[in-house]
Amino acid sequence: MFKKIIQKKYQGFIFSGFLDILNVKSACTILFSFLLSIMLAGCGGSSSGNDDTPSPSATSIEFSDIGPSPTLIEGQSLTLKATLINDDGSVTNTVNADFEWATENETIATVSSEGTIAAVSPGTTALTVRYGEITTDISIEVEQRILSRLDLVLTPSTIPLGTSSTLKVFGIYNDETREMLDDSNPISLQTSNTSTVQIDPVNFGRIVSSGIGTATVTASSDSGISSSVTIEITPALVTDLMISSEALTIPAGFPAALSATASYTDGSQREVTSDVVWSVSGADGASC
Structure with missing residues (x-):
């Protein structure tokens, strides 16, 4: 009987020790969970690693x-x-x-x-x-696209009497584009001296000389914008020279009278016998 009492006491001691061990493990588990939650909160994150910051809109x-x-x-x-x-x-x-x-x-x-x-x-x-x-x-x-200014190009600006020059009119617009104009735009041309130059009424931009001197040619738009250029007319130039003789065959030792006539850019002709320089070539014994 004494043996049974000892066994019961021994078994009770083992069971009580086992319960104590379980209580210690539970306390450790709770403490570990608490410390882990503190660590995660301090890091500003969670165990899953998700970022809750909203995307920009x-x-x-x-x-x-x-x-x-x-x-x-x-x-x-x-x-x-x-x-x-x-x-x-x-x-x-x-x-x-x-x-x-x-x-x-x-x-x-x-x-x-x-x-x-x-x-x-x-x-x-x-x-x-x-x-x-x-x-x-x-x-x-x-x-609205509108004309801002005119640009004139006269080629050439100096011409001999009887010839003509060409005037090109360019329009500069408020969008800074540039284009060539004519009387269809409309653009009108005028001269300051009709005795010096004439405006061709058929061919737009053709300036015809009519006398020696200078003149101002002005281009104007219907909106009142204008620009001018000066042209100079010089004396007519010789375009051709003709020589005439009373005889084509001249006997040796006999004189022959020759004359020279010049044609000019203005369509005129003039006798220039005394104004030219005479010379003979290809004839032995002939002289001027």
Whole structure:
């Protein structure tokens, strides 16, 4: 019986020790979990490693290198560069084809899918650019293409009497383009001295000499823009020289009378026998 009592006491001691061990393990597990949670909180993360920072969202559309209201001259074109701006100030990587482009009045200006605006006629219209639910409107103004000044080129500027010169008239427009003009534009030509030069009424730009001296030729547009150039007319020049003789065959030792007549650029002729230099070649014993 004493043996049984000892066994019971011994078994009770083992069971009690086993419970104590379990309690210690539970306490360690709780302490470890608590310390792990503190470490994770201090690192600002979680055991899964996920980043909860929200991605930036697009909020507006902006254009580079233009003012609030771009101005074009009819016939001109302009390509805009659209940029998508996010709520944090960053920029979304886009190209013009990612946006939707449209103008309110296509008789004033049109726009391509790549953002190129073409000015059609004078006026003001709205340009709308869309990206998803984001929309931006800007005003497009188109001005009339008008003549700004005239540029005259006279070739040559000095001519002999009886000849003509060619005057080319170039128009410089407010879009800085340059083109040659004629009476269909309309452009009129006038001379300051009709006794010196005449304006050819048929061939536009042909200036015909009529007398020796200087004159001013002026080109004018119907809008009142004008420009002038000076032309100088010098004496007529010889264009041909003719020699006449009473006889084509002259006997040796006998004299022969020769005469010279000059033709000029103004169509006149003049006897110049005493004004020319005479010489003989290819005839033995002949002299002047």
